[in-house]
Amino acid sequence: MKLTKKIIIIDDHLLFCDGLKQIIEKTLPADVLCINNPLEALAIQLSDFHLVIVDMDMPQMKGLEFIQQARILFPKLSFLIISMHNNPSLIKRAKDSKVDGYLLKDETSEVVLKGIKTILEGGSYYSEKVLQLIKDEENIPLLTKREEEILRLIVHGKILKEIADELCISIETVKTHSKNIKTKLNIHNKADLMKYALDNLIP
Structure with a gap:
């Protein structure tokens, strides 16, 4: 019997949250919690979760800012960003900050599930679309x-x-x-x- 994984999705789009939760729970041995406010997520025991899925652009707090703060409180967390933002310099910032994975919101459910499973198994996963965006802009300068x-x-x-x-x-x-x-x-x-x-x- 496979161990049930605990996953939390932090995204202010309720429909996306609910849809992704259904896909994950239907396919994987996982319990999924949706939270629509990143500030509320920082107030709970995130270390209870095996994976944190985060949107990049939320009104209360941006995704990378949330990840930075969550890492201070819970250093061993794994993070997967799923976002509509395909700006190469933004993706490169996420990659350089050692986020475990980055997917776009128009990926297929198969790609999303593959990314989730890969990270749960201890790996990292950046989709082909995301890697191509970075490759196309290899010399993007990053600010300190x-x-x-x-x-x-x-x-x-x-x-x-x-x-x-x-x-x-x-x-x-x-x-x-x-x-x-x-x-x-x-x-x-x-x-x-x-x-x-x-x-x-x-x-």
Whole structure:
């Protein structure tokens, strides 16, 4: 008799949550819990679950931010992202943060189940669609954590001194990071910086 796995789906789209829950429980020996608010999920004992399935774009908290916070509380968790977002730089950020898998929401049920089973067995799984997106953009530049923080504050309208004060660094350091961000992304105006932050779900 196979051991029943406990899986939690964190996604604010109720129909998707319920549909995926039915597919998993019909096919695998698994009990699935759906939670539509990532903040509520952080308040429960996530270590009881064998796999956490997460959407990337939720109004209360973005998927990668949720994963970062959940890992602090529960370091051994396994995460699978299932998202409509197919932006290569966003996927690469997820991969570089060592998320166990990434699937798109238009994958077949067979691909989704294969990804879930692979991770439950201790592996990692990025679908062919996702891997092709990354391959097509192999030289995508990634921002450092500090550069992301500064970009977020720039997009929110903070001036250099305010950013320096908030991050407890010098104005010159902020200027250097700001220059590096624009060089890496080949972006030289605030409108394009805002678009990059929006496309990459930088809150």
